[in-house]
Amino acid sequence: xxxxxIRAHGKTHTGxxxxxxxxxxxxxxxxxxxxxxxxxxxxxxxxxxxQRARDAIHEYVAARHQSMAPRDLLTAAxxxxxxxxxxxxxxxxxxxxxxxxxxxxxxxxxxxxxxAHVGDSRAYMLRDRRLHQLTExxxxxxxxxxxxxxxAEEALHHPYKSVLSRNLGAKPATKVDLTEVTLQPGExxxxxxxGLNGYASAEAVEQIVAGSEDAxxxxxxxxxxxxxxxxxxxxxxVVLEAGKQVVPRSTLIIQTTGADAWWRRxxxxxxxxxxxxxxxxxxxxxxxxxxxxxxxAGNLCEAIYHDLEQNSGINVWTYAENLxxxxxxxxxxxxxxxxxxxxxxxxxxxxxxxxxxxxxxxSVALEISITRSLTTIEMVVGGLLAERLRGIEAxxxxxxxxxxxxxxxxxxxxxxxxxAVSIEAPAPNVAAxxxxxxxxxxxxxxxxxxxxxxxxxxxxxxNSSFDATHxxxxxxxxxxxxGMRALEEAGIGPLLDAADQARRAHIEALxxxxxxxxxxxxxxRLVALAHKRLFLAISQLVVDAGAPISDELHRASERTxxxxxxxxxxxxxxxxxxxxxxxxxxxxxxxxxxTSRHK
Amino acid sequence: MVGSHAELFDxxxxxxxxxxxxxxxxxxxxxxxxxxxxIREQFCVVLDKMRSYLVTQNPDLYRSFxxxxxxxxxxxxxxxxxxxxxMVALGNVVSDVAKARFGPTPEYFSFARAMAHLNFxxxxxxxxxxxxxxKRRSEQHNMLSRxxxxxxxxxxxxK
Numbered sequence: 187x188x189x190x191x192i193r194a195h196g197k198t199h200t201g202x203x204x205x206x207x208x209x210x211x212x213x214x215x216x217x218x219x220x221x222x223x224x225x226x227x228x229x230x231x232x233x234x235x236x237q238r239a240r241d242a243i244h245e246y247v248a249a250r251h252q253s254m255a256p257r258d259l260l261t262a263a264x265x266x267x268x269x270x271x272x273x274x275x276x277x278x279x280x281x282x283x284x285x286x287x288x289x290x291x292x293x294x295x296x297x298x299x300x301x302a303h304v305g306d307s308r309a310y311m312l313r314d315r316r317l318h319q320l321t322e323x324x325x326x327x328x329x330x331x332x333x334x335x336x337x338a339e340e341a342l343h344h345p346y347k348s349v350l351s352r353n354l355g356a357k358p359a360t361k362v363d364l365t366e367v368t369l370q371p372g373e374x375x376x377x378x379x380x381g382l383n384g385y386a387s388a389e390a391v392e393q394i395v396a397g398s399e400d401a402x403x404x405x406x407x408x409x410x411x412x413x414x415x416x417x418x419x420x421x422x423x424v425v426l427e428a429g430k431q432v433v434p435r436s437t438l439i440i441q442t443t444g445a446d447a448w449w450r451r452x453x454x455x456x457x458x459x460x461x462x463x464x465x466x467x468x469x470x471x472x473x474x475x476x477x478x479x480x481x482x483a484g485n486l487c488e489a490i491y492h493d494l495e496q497n498s499g500i501n502v503w504t505y506a507e508n509l510x511x512x513x514x515x516x517x518x519x520x521x522x523x524x525x526x527x528x529x530x531x532x533x534x535x536x537x538x539x540x541x542x543x544x545x546x547x548x549s550v551a552l553e554i555s556i557t558r559s560l561t562t563i564e565m566v567v568g569g570l571l572a573e574r575l576r577g578i579e580a581x582x583x584x585x586x587x588x589x590x591x592x593x594x595x596x597x598x599x600x601x602x603x604x605x606a607v608s609i610e611a612p613a614p615n616v617a618a619x620x621x622x623x624x625x626x627x628x629x630x631x632x633x634x635x636x637x638x639x640x641x642x643x644x645x646x647x648x649n650s651s652f653d654a655t656h657x658x659x660x661x662x663x664x665x666x667x668x669g670m671r672a673l674e675e676a677g678i679g680p681l682l683d684a685a686d687q688a689r690r691a692h693i694e695a696l697x698x699x700x701x702x703x704x705x706x707x708x709x710x711r712l713v714a715l716a717h718k719r720l721f722l723a724i725s726q727l728v729v730d731a732g733a734p735i736s737d738e739l740h741r742a743s744e745r746t747x748x749x750x751x752x753x754x755x756x757x758x759x760x761x762x763x764x765x766x767x768x769x770x771x772x773x774x775x776x777x778x779x780x781t782s783r784h785k
Numbered sequence: 786m787v788g789s790h791a792e793l794f795d796x797x798x799x800x801x802x803x804x805x806x807x808x809x810x811x812x813x814x815x816x817x818x819x820x821x822x823x824i825r826e827q828f829c830v831v832l833d834k835m836r837s838y839l840v841t842q843n844p845d846l847y848r849s850f851x852x853x854x855x856x857x858x859x860x861x862x863x864x865x866x867x868x869x870x871x872m873v874a875l876g877n878v879v880s881d882v883a884k885a886r887f888g889p890t891p892e893y894f895s896f897a898r899a900m901a902h903l904n905f906x907x908x909x910x911x912x913x914x915x916x917x918x919x920k921r922r923s924e925q926h927n928m929l930s931r932x933x934x935x936x937x938x939x940x941x942x943x944k
Contacts, residue, residue, distance in 0.1 A: 389808045389811045390810065390811045397881070524913070550894040550895065551894055553901075557901040558901055558904070560905055561905045561908050565866070565869055565873060565908060568869040568908065568912040572865035572915060573866075575919050578919065578923055578926055579922060582929065586929075750857070753857075754827070757830050758826060761829070761837075764833065764834075764837050764846070765837065768791075768837045768841060
């Protein structure tokens with residue numbers, strides 16, 4: 187058996203919830219034997235079961251791999267493991283019922299592997315950048331689905347969805363499913379416990395396995411994503427990689443020569459930053475020019491170098507966070523930061539231009555990586571701005587809430603004029619004054635161009651001013667006036683104009699009368715109060731009239747949502763038109779005068 | 786070269802769309818809950834805009850799209866940083882599909898460079914829009930902070 191070009195990496199983690207790790211990994215590169223086992227059973231029996239089964243499988247394969255065919259070998263090995271666990275469970279009362287899943291991969295040669303499995307630990311294969319599941323779970327629910335007893339949707343909430351129909355340990359021997367796979371260079375096999383597929387989406391897993399250029403790194407990332415998804419179970423992963431180095435040559439260039447080439451031009455980058463006036467940026471105000479260069483430009487240069495070397499973005503991300511957060515925390519604006527980033531980008535472009543003389547493809551690949559680094563910085567700044575925006579919005583909400591908190595409206599009568607209002611009857615001379623003022627006020631109103639409703643306002647105010655029984659009639663008067671000019675027809679403005687005209691004419695008329703100042707003052711006070719009550723009553727009616735409008739607003743809001751969807755469709759149409767336009771431009775280049783070159 | 790970028794983009798467009806729909810949950814968790822036909826339509830809009838930019842290199846055209854995209858997504862409850870991240874992820878998926886299709890050829894590198902620049906431009910636009918919003922809100926906050934002590938409560942108007 188030759189298995190020189192198959193490499194494997196495995197990782198296991200207890201997860202965020204469980205106290206013990208009941209998973210076990212089987213990793214033997216010499217035998218080409220790899221596996222994931224997920225133990226079950228109380229009182230620490232789960233880890234015993236998975237370890238016992240792992241050891242039994244390993245011993246069996248090690249002893250017989252040269253004398254048995256791979257498929258028979260794995261079937262027998264898993265049955266031997268089942269017998270070992272079963273025997274242990276029978277021997278000790280506290281381990282009764284323990285068992286384990288197993289998904290085991292045996293490398294036959296540099297192309298072929300056999301996978302054996304029992305339980306719900308899975309095997310996947312990466313082919314054409316797609317992840318294909320090679321195994322079917324041995325669960326009660328899976329069998330019910332296979333028999334057509336329940337649907338896949340019902341299975342999601344089935345009480346037995348986690349109950350295994352097969353495992354190693356329940357019986358001395360069990361049925362083992364086998365899959366044989368032929369691998370092409372670059373293809374991968376992934377074995378995992380249900381702690382991965384239960385807590386990470388299939389798309390995310392696929393993206394990691396397909397997208398990671400380093401199989402070992404992919405195991406780290408897979409564990410990480412399961413933990414971020416909740417990590418409710420132990421999680422274990424083994425990734426096997428077939429054939430030659432799958433990292434594309436272009437990436438290798440960037441990771442080695444690219445990083446070196448960049449670092450060798452550190453002084454060029456620093457010089458370009460100096461020439462462009464980095465030290466004059468307000469962000470560097472407290473630094474000497476040399477410190478500014480070293481801290482801002484030097485650190486970025488180093489961060490880019492490390493990211494190129496490690497094919498990651500974490501160093502630039504950290505750099506950007508320190509730079510931008512520090513600036514924003516000081517209350518700094520976006521504009522100086524943007525200018526600074528443009529400056530750094532321009533200096534990086536100068537370095538790329540210099541490297542371009544060393545080979546077109548190489549410099550282009552490096553340019554792509556550095557542009558991505560600059561994009562990373564933008565993303566960091568965007569995140570910090572979003573955080574800042576949320577802070578301001580929260581402060582705005584507090585600001586709006588401040589006034590009602592200081593003086594709760596509910597502590598006061600909501601409609602003061604609806605309270606019983608006691609109005610003292612005016613003294614006879616004051617009453618006479620009010621009485622005499624009305625005709626003058628009417629004349630004045632007519633002279634000014636009587637507004638509809640002004641006469642009625644005057645009438646109400648006069649009555650209310652010297653007749654105590656009219657004290658609570660402001661609402662009735664307002665309703666009559668309001669009825670004359672329904673809001674939806676003319677709006678409230680003309681009515682308030684009329685009320686204002688009546689009030690001014692009324693006061694002016696009182697001041698024209700030849701009464702002692704004290705009498706006129708008494709009359710003005712009563713008349714002004716009457717007009718004020720009328721205004722308030724009208725205002726309240728406006729508020730009441732607005733109530734149905736608020737329902738209308740709700741409906742309008744729904745309509746807005748519908749319109750938003752229509753806008754999305756419109757966007758699509760617009761994009762199509764632009765696409766057409768662009769295609770035309772693309773195919774028919776025109777000169778400045780707009781005439782086609784082909785004509 | 787600009788023309789060939791558009792041609793290359795067109796040749797992988799369907800694969801990109803399929804891939805985007807497949808991995809939409811990884812681009813943004815919220816996309817996972819969106820119906821396939823709906824998200825396909827939304828991705829189509831983005832792809833059209835990307836293609837337009839590759840041909841015209843006109844940032845203004847792209848800016849108006851970025852403005853509407855940010856407004857629409859924010860209105861749907863997406864956090865601004867997630868909108869930026871997902872926009873970058875969309876561009877990366879295009880590059881990944883091109884890489885898988887064409888391998889490390891000069892055409893791929895040229896295209897990937899254009900896509901990297903597009904991603905940078907798109908990110909910068911979204912960040913600038915966000916910065917403008919922060920500025921507007923800050924001014925609003927400062928104005929309200931000054932006014933707040935002088936404001937009368939509703940009940941005080943009736944006294």
